[in-house]
Amino acid sequence: NVDSAMYHAKAAGRNNYQFFDRSMSANASERLALQTSLHQAIAQQQFVLHYQPQIETGSGRLVGVEVLVRWQHPERGLVPPNKFIPIAEESDLIIRLGEWILQEACRQLSLWHAGGLELRVAVNLSARQLRSKNLLRQVKDVVLKHNLQPGQLELEITESVAMEDADNTLRMLAQLRELGVELAIDDFGTGYSSLSHLKLMPLHRLKIDRSFVKDIETDPDDAAICAATISLAHNLGLSVVAEGVETEAQFAFLGNLGCECAQGFLFSKPLPAAELEAWIRARGQMPQSSPPVMP
Ligand code: C2E
Ligand code: MG
Ligand code: MG
Ligand code: MG
Secondary structure, eight states: OHHHHHHHHHHTTOSOGGGOOHHHHHHHHHHHHHHHHHHHHHHTTOEEEEEEEEEETTTOOEEEEEEEEEEEETTTEEEOHHHHHHHHTTSTHHHHHHHHHHHHHHHHHHHHHHTTOOOEEEEEOOHHHHHOTTHHHHHHHHHHHTTOOGGGEEEEEEHHHHHHTHHHHHHHHHHHHHHTOEEEEEEETSSOOOHHHHHHSOOSEEEEOHHHHTTTTTOHHHHHHHHHHHHHHHHTTOEEEEOOOOSHHHHHHHHHTTOOEEOSTTTOOOEEHHHHHHHHHHTTOSOTTSOOOOO
16 A cells, blocks of 8 residues: 555655555566576476367368467466566567477477377467567577478467567568468457558468457357458468367357367367377377377
């Protein structure tokens, strides 16, 4: 409360206590603590990658996975990305973390391919990574190091990040595309897309944000938005992935609209690599000829 904050400010000998706000100060020191422990976490490799299946609507087959990072914190347990990615994005921490994520995802992808499992792996990029001079070299190196066909790696950029600085994004995406990696726009419909920019971007996929999928069967507006997005994507030569598919009815609805792929709790939550392999085996989609591949 304000009185006690002022009291503390005065007690601390400050004259400008009108600027002293306890909650702000708590946030600032918590952020600082988080930044410090993020630095340690990178050094101590406390991050883990989970993988969420992407299912083809026509065949029901697994065609890809999205990589979602978690922080295995020694005291706090498994910390979700929304709690630390924004902090990491405030500095070049995200560049180091992003590089580790890219490396680890590609290492896993090459193990799966060695085991005969044909998959596409999609990795999320942050705004700062996209603006970083190192990104092209990082992607080129990691593809070479793990002997990947670059088309097996997909990079996701949110619509708002892509449009924030569209000229720059366009240049970067063109260079990434030259390396052969595939490109997707994430959370489509939640930002402000300029269609003239969208048209110029060398994309493969749009991902419909889960907020439009949630009530797709009952809300005609959401159904209309999904239908329009799918038709826009197809007319631009792009494929569509729907996020946040939780029910069979949503899956069927999206399939009927021509959406190629779906991702969501209906199939699986994001899983550690070994659990994903067990999930694939249980569906009978693990190649029989090869031994199980463990990380
Ligand atoms: P996103 O890329 O849009 O990822 C989808 C999020 O939706 C994931 O949350 C996933 O767990 C969640 N989700 C998947 N299926 C369902 C469903 O059926 N229902 C509901 N309600 N949710 C579902 P998560 O893992 O907490 O990640 C949140 C966001 O954090 C991601 O959103 C992405 O923007 C960011 N993020 C995650 N991993 C990374 C990363 O490696 N790098 C960067 N830069 N950002 C990341
Ligand atoms: Mg994503
Ligand atoms: Mg998304
Ligand atoms: Mg989303």
